[in-house]
Amino acid sequence: VIDLRSDTVTRPNPAMRAAMADAEVGDDVYGEDPTVRRLEEAAAARFGRQAALYCPSGVMCNQLWLRVLAPGGTEAIVEDNAHVVNYEAGAGALLGHVQFRTVPGSRGVLDPEVVAAAIRPDVFPLTPTSLVCVEQTHNRRGGAVTPLETLDRxxxxxxxxxxxxxLDGARVFNAAVAAGVDVADYAALVDGLSFCTSKALSAPVGSAMVGDADAIVEARRWRRRYGGGMRQAGVIAAASLVALEQMTDRLVEDHAHARLLADAVAEVYPEGLEAGTVETNIVCIENVDAAALVEALADRGVRAGALGPSTARLVTHPDVTEDDCRRAAAALKDALADVAR
Amino acid sequence: VIDLRSDTVTRPNPAMRAAMADAEVGDDVYGEDPTVRRLEEAAAARFGRQAALYCPSGVMCNQLWLRVLAPGGTEAIVEDNAHVVNYEAGAGALLGHVQFRTVPGSRGVLDPEVVAAAIRPDVFPLTPTSLVCVEQTHNRRGGAVTPLETLDRxxxxxxxxxxxxxLDGARVFNAAVAAGVDVADYAALVDGLSFCTSKALSAPVGSAMVGDADAIVEARRWRRRYGGGMRQAGVIAAASLVALEQMTDRLVEDHAHARLLADAVAEVYPEGLEAGTVETNIVCIENVDAAALVEALADRGVRAGALGPSTARLVTHPDVTEDDCRRAAAALKDALADVAR
Amino acid sequence: VIDLRSDTVTRPNPAMRAAMADAEVGDDVYGEDPTVRRLEEAAAARFGRQAALYCPSGVMCNQLWLRVLAPGGTEAIVEDNAHVVNYEAGAGALLGHVQFRTVPGSRGVLDPEVVAAAIRPDVFPLTPTSLVCVEQTHNRRGGAVTPLETLDRxxxxxxxxxxxxxLDGARVFNAAVAAGVDVADYAALVDGLSFCTSKALSAPVGSAMVGDADAIVEARRWRRRYGGGMRQAGVIAAASLVALEQMTDRLVEDHAHARLLADAVAEVYPEGLEAGTVETNIVCIENVDAAALVEALADRGVRAGALGPSTARLVTHPDVTEDDCRRAAAALKDALADVAR
Amino acid sequence: VIDLRSDTVTRPNPAMRAAMADAEVGDDVYGEDPTVRRLEEAAAARFGRQAALYCPSGVMCNQLWLRVLAPGGTEAIVEDNAHVVNYEAGAGALLGHVQFRTVPGSRGVLDPEVVAAAIRPDVFPLTPTSLVCVEQTHNRRGGAVTPLETLDRxxxxxxxxxxxxxLDGARVFNAAVAAGVDVADYAALVDGLSFCTSKALSAPVGSAMVGDADAIVEARRWRRRYGGGMRQAGVIAAASLVALEQMTDRLVEDHAHARLLADAVAEVYPEGLEAGTVETNIVCIENVDAAALVEALADRGVRAGALGPSTARLVTHPDVTEDDCRRAAAALKDALADVAR
Ligand SMILES: [Ca+2]
Ligand SMILES: [Ca+2]
Ligand SMILES: [Ca+2]
Ligand SMILES: [Ca+2]
Ligand SMILES: [Ca+2]
Ligand SMILES: [Ca+2]
Structure with missing residues (x-):
């Protein structure tokens, strides 16, 4: 079976397994895990920021950044289809006490004019705007990249x-590779960012927050409250370190594989790609009976996901080869012929 | 000075003063204030629902209904310019723990298709939609009325x-009068509604929640937590009862007065009425330097408000007469000639 | 019927009715209600502090002070039987996000040594202590007075x-009168206090927060969120102003009346007064079948309350005369003879 | 250096390293990690309950159980010195919205009579009690064991x-071993429990919640919100499985080692053991200058911790041998001779 449901399904590679087996560890709640420290220092360096904090998940990174950057009773402007809006079970309001203003994006990319119009000043009793969130790449909108110039505006x-x-940079390295931008250039423009090592970077567990030292100190306190303080976390940080150091450049391959899939769709069902070109490792197929397509693909040995009733999603990652993707592309053509009339 | 900043500025009329002076009272925290009970029963009857709860403000009604209808960690769909989004200082997330999905409306009126597309099912880990909020009439969008047919859809x-x-019916009687609809017809379509007696109905203080008996029992518990339980509240409920019984039909006059103002704008600065006709007692003037217009009107003895940098607002109410409004219309023409190039 | 359930049952007196009927009002959300302003200024002056804020209830005052003085994620030390612990439906945690450390008091009076031992420093990941709350007088513990010297410690x-x-001073004037202390002396020792006008001061509605100007500015913002902003609130503030100006000195009468009741208990059932002498207007009778006593008193035309299975409570107030209390004392002796074996 | 600060400092043993290296993994957010499933099934079986949920920390287990068992706006009765009160940075109120009633215990063991007296019924507007929490063993009170009979009462x-x-059973296996009780006997008496594998069971990361299937389903949803959902978590669950299967019986050794330390204290400074005998692996030394003792021990190659100004703590665990503990006992005698006058 070729599993293209998500790049989260990646398993640790041998280098990661070895690094985990050998990891030097300590009690990270006391700040004494040398491998976690190395990961946090490497992350800070890679993004050109002062400090980083290792967390068990990308959801936790998002939630902690909301806490650090958006005081309770303020408003965060977020794109309608953002992960933090759709997939975090309401935690932003329930635990984070921040109000969301959801605005439409173009393939998930925020329009600076729309954002500017939505910002509210801190004049009582208005709900003041405290934060704007960007998702890089945009998961539900086909892995779209927010251009550096847009981020700058x-x-x-x-x-x-x-x-x-x-910057919710769960897949920020996919953006950087696709756009030919250094991740530090994105990082230089934001107050905080997070990235994930457990998706197409193949680590089993772990995301990290990156930003100013004082923000990270505050985030550490919040992490405790949310239950994200782990003890000898070096055993997983070791794999995340391999992810960060060895797995980012090869993302070009996943992107090429995604284009194989996109080309197949374009060939047999161009209206399925209405949303635009595939820039990274996510292929959204629109205007289809998503459940039927997922099932038709499953019959052909390919696992895909449904984002909604009429949108299916396939995601490439290191655990599928070019050959897998060619076979998946063939299956996709075949399935689309069946499903999309 | 003719104060058209808001209909909230209305002072209690002589009938209200008299009713307050004579009100029979008891301890409403024990449920023993006869005047509060009479008001709650009258409100329930007027809206054709089982029960009502008297509250110190419309903000509290909105917040308590969020609590009753939208469990923590769910999402409420609200129009971008709704009061609960803009003017309640983030309480929905901070105290109510409900996530907002803000969607654009047409003059504040929700589009059922947009709402349908925004609803998310309760499938883990999605943030499920629990509630849709309608503001009737829509404060920031020129007092626009959501048609009964739209509410039905x-x-x-x-x-x-x-x-x-x-239904946030802070001005629901304005809608009913303008549309020729019985408020009970609106009420029949919703799980809960609230209305305000302190705006164009002239009461000094007080809003009420209306709905099913069990929802109101639950709201009463929440009201305690939010600090809305008052003791001999009959002294103010007496005025609210006069408001409910004597002040709703005359709203047609306020609407006629608002049209005097709108006609003045139409005459000298039609682009200021871009948003559409004036349906009730609120006149929004757009595409102007709002601060300058407010100042120019103040110089001419008329107080108006600014909703944003380019939108001014005037609101008619019982404390201004037809003659006041004719003078205000003249001032408005004069001021617009100065301010709008 | 002689209603001694609580001093909250008091109805506005004729002076209050007159003041309410004549009250000059404005829109207090805009800060334009002259009567509310007069009340707030009078309250600030009486307590010797910079500013005050009028609220619809004592619960709201307590909750807003928690918000202002105790940041989310910190701990407040409160006496086991305090109102904020027992009677506010969990709002301190649910809306206020502050953790309670409940400690035993002596008749509700905190022991400074117990408090000192309970304070936790702000060292991560400890939950830091931010606040100590004192209830003056102590409702559930027989109206006990925290001595000025204890407050000073x-x-x-x-x-x-x-x-x-x-200082939750819902009945702070009872304390002041009983102890011969100026309320300003209490106020000088605390960061914030609140007092209630709707209890033995006879106002129908209204409590107020008193403290530094900046704290009150912040409280005003919180009041909006909790739904406590009222429009022409001068109609009730007028009565609260009468309460503050005319009703505090006469509390000595209520205290004398309470001693009549206490003497009756002492005569026929001394073990019922185990908790100590009656200092103010609340008489707690302990070690009885409270429900039976309440019923036996009801049969004799006296309404009392049960604080728990073995504690009944009677509270004197301006709506009961000395003669009422003598009759209630006789009924009490009779009822106790029946109920307490 | 002999590190006795806490049993959290334990590093994974060779069997754990091997298990982690070989762990079969999948995406646990999709419920597809076979090792996590095996751990959860083993935990449920060991405790005789229906289901279990793996979490990144014991703090998260505590917080999620608060969410599942204590609805917002209710009260949980907890012992004054409990971990959830002292060491979780206020999360119970801030994120969990539950009010704490802290009551004194005897060496951390709750007195059923005190608890019974503290329970409040669900009668509006009282804050109803929803939950009682027991910490087994009690961290801050010398690793004391709550007897099965007390739990039963x-x-x-x-x-x-x-x-x-x-039951916050972070160290429940220490209790079970010390008391000769099967952990399933504890588990049979409670609605939910959690246990930790990263303390004296030597795992690097991981705690688990155990209880009824429907409670665990609800906890899984909460875990998502708190950011505790991890992807290929089998890499750490593999070590936690070794912990559960191989490391519980040997806790008798840690307890024997703790008694060596306690005997040393008893010999030279008996007043330091005022709190009672050492039952498990935690030795609290009271009535000392804790900071001075910690420093004196550090000078002698032993790391200890300070729980407060006059209480020091030493904890035995698998990474210290009997010989280490004999040397630590000697150092302790020496240090106490210096520090305690
Ligand atoms: Ca992975
Ligand atoms: Ca009014
Ligand atoms: Ca929107
Ligand atoms: Ca009263
Ligand atoms: Ca206590
Ligand atoms: Ca460990």
Whole structure:
């Protein structure tokens, strides 16, 4: 079976297994795990920021950044289809006490003019805007990349308004590779960011927050409250370190594989790609009976996911080869012929 | 000075003063204030629902209904410019723990298709939709009325989705009078509603929640937590009862007065009425330097408000006469000539 | 019927009715209600503090002070039987996000040594102490008075620890009258206090927060969120102003009346007064079948309350005369003879 | 250096390293990690309950159980020195929205009579009690064991009151070994429990919740919100499985080692053991200058911790041998001779 449901299904590779087996560890709640420290220092360095904090999940990174950057009773501007809106079970309001203003994006990319119009000043009794969130790449909108120039415009307008800017960079390395941008250039523009090592970077567990030292100190306190403090976390951080150091450049391959899939769709069902070109490792097929397509693919040995009633999603990652993807592309053509009339 | 900043500025009329002076009272925390009971029964009867609960403000009604209808960790769909989004200082997330999905409306009126597309099922880990909120009339969008037919369509689609429907009817009597609809017809379509007696109905203090008996029992418990339980509240409920019984039909006058103002704008600055006709007692003037217009009007003895940098607002109410409004219309023409180039 | 369930049952007196009928009002959400302003200024002056804020209830005052003085995620030290612990439906945690450390008091009076031992420093990951709450007089513990000297010791130790001190002075005038202390002397020792006008001061509705100007500004913002902003609130503030100006000195009468009741208990059932002497207007009768006593009193035309299975409570107030209390004392002796074996 | 600060400092043993290296993994957010499933099934079986949920920390287990067992706006009765009160940075109120009633215990063991007296019925506007929490063993009170008979009495009284019972069993295996009780006997008496594998069971990361299937389903949803959902978590669950299967019986050794330390204290400074005998692996030394003792021990190659100004703590665990503990006992005698006058 070729599993293209998500890049989260990746298993640790041999280098990760070895690193985990040998990892030097300590009690990270006391700040004494040398491998966690190495990972956090490497992450900070890679993104050109002061500090980083290792967390058990990307959801926790998002939630902790909401806490650090958006005081309770303020508003965060987020794109309608963002992960933090759709997939975090309401935690932003329930635990984070921050109000969301959801605005439409173009393939998930925020329009700076829309954002500027939505910002509210801190004049009682208005709900003041404290934060703008960008998802890089955008999961539900086909792995779309927010251009550096767009991020720069968002930075300038948020600066002017005294509003923070957050980059949910769960797949920020996919964006960087696709756009030919250094991740540090994204990082330089935001108050905080997070990235994930357990998706196409193949680590089993772990995301990290990156930002200013004082924000990370505050995040550490919040992490405790959310139950994210782990003891000898070096055993998993070791794999995340391999992910960070060895797995980012090869993402070009996943992107090429995704284009194989996209080309197949374009060939037999161009209206399925209405949302635009495939930029990274996510292929969203729209205007289909998603459940039927998922089932038709399953019959052909390919696992895909449904994002909604009429949108299916396939995601490439290191655990599928070019050959797998060619076979998946063939299956996709075949399945689409059946399903999309 | 002719104060058209808001209909909230209304002072109690002589009938209200008299009713307050004579009100029979008891301890409402024990449920023993006869005047509060009479008001709650009258409100329930007027809206054709089982029960009502008197509250110190419309904000509290909104917040308590969020609590009753939207469990923590779920999502409420609200129009971008709704009061609960803009003017309640983030309480929905901070105290109510409900996530907002803000969607654009047409003059504040929700589009049922947009709402239907935004509803999310209760499938882990999605944030499920629990509630749709309608503001009747819509404060920030020129007092626009959501037609009964639109509300009916929202009811049908929320029923189908198992989602609650709430009517923030702070000015629901303005809508009913303008549309020629019985408020009970609105009430029949929603899970809960609230209305305010302290705006154009002239009461000094007080809003009420109306709905099913069990929802109101639950709301009473929440009211305690939010600090809304008052003791001999009959002294203010007496005025609210006068408001409910004597002040709703005359709203036609306020609407006629608002049209005097709108006609003045139409005459000298039609682009200021871009948003559409004036249906009730609120006149929004758009595409102007709002601060300048407010100041120019103040110079001419008329107080107005700014909703944003380019939108000014005037609101008619019982404390201004037809003559006041004719003078205000003249001032408005004069001021617009100065301010709008 | 002689209603001694609580001093909250008091109805506005004729002076209050007159003041309400004549009250000059404005829109207090805009800060324009002259009567509310007069009340707030009078309250600030009476307590010797910078500012005050009028609220619909004592519960709201307590909750807003928790918000202002105890940041989310910190701990407040409160006496086991305090109102904020027992009677506010969990709002402190649910809405206020503050953790309670409940400690035993002596007749509700905190022991400074117990408090000092309970204070926790702000060392991660400890839950830091931010606040100590004192209830003056103590409702559930027989209207007991926290002596000025005790409050002073609490002030010194909280100062040393960098912890705030709050006085829930719902009945602070009863304490002041009983102890011969100026309320300003209590107020001088705390970061914030609140007092209630709707209990033995006879107002129908209204409590107020008193403290530093900046704290009150912050409280005003919180009041909006909790739904406590009222429009022409001057109609009730007028009565609260009469309460503050005319009704505090006469509390000595209520205290004398309470001693009549206490003497009756002492005569026929001394073990019922185990908790100590009656200092103010609340008489707790312990070691009885409270439900039976309440019923036996009801049969004799006297309404009392049960605080728990073995504690009954009677409270004197301006709506009962000395003669009422003598009759109630006789009924009490009779009822106790029946109920307490 | 002999590190006795805590049993959390334990590093994974060779069997764990091997299990982690070989662990079969899948995406646990999809419920597809076979090793996590095996651990959860083994945990459920060991405790004789229906289901279990693996979490990144014991703090998260505590917080999720609060969420599952204590609805927002209710009260949990907890011992004054419990971990959830002292060491979780206020999360119970801030994120969990549950009010704490802290009551004194005897060496951390709750007195059923005190608990019974503290339970409040669900009568508006009282804050109803929903939960009683027991910490087994009690961390801050010298690793004391709550006897099975005490737990049984708590169960009977909570059943009678309709209140849930939770066992924070971070060190429940220490209790079971010391008391000669099967952990399933504890588990049979409670609505939910959690246990930790990263303390004296030597796993690097991981705690688990155990209880009824429907409670665990609900906990899984909460875990998502708190950011505790991990992907290929089998890599750490593999070590936790070794912990559960191989490391519980040997806790008798840690207890014997703790007694060596306790004997040393008893010999030279008996007043340091005022709190009672050492039952498990934690030795609290009271009535000392804790900071001075910690420093004196550090000078002698032994790391200890300070629980407060006058209480030091030493904890034995698998990474220290009998010989280490004999040397630590000697150092302790020496240090106490210096520090305790
Ligand atoms: Ca992975
Ligand atoms: Ca009014
Ligand atoms: Ca929107
Ligand atoms: Ca009263
Ligand atoms: Ca206590
Ligand atoms: Ca460990």
């Amino acid at each position: 968002l930075r300038r307008l948020t600066d002017e308004a005294g509003v923070a800017l957050y | 929202l009811r049908r689609l929320t029923d189908e989705a198992g989602v609650a429907l709430y | 609490l002030r010194r130790l909280t100062d040393e620890a960098g912890v705030a001190l709050y | 708590l169960r009977r009284l909570t059943d009678e009151a309709g209140v849930a019972l939770y």
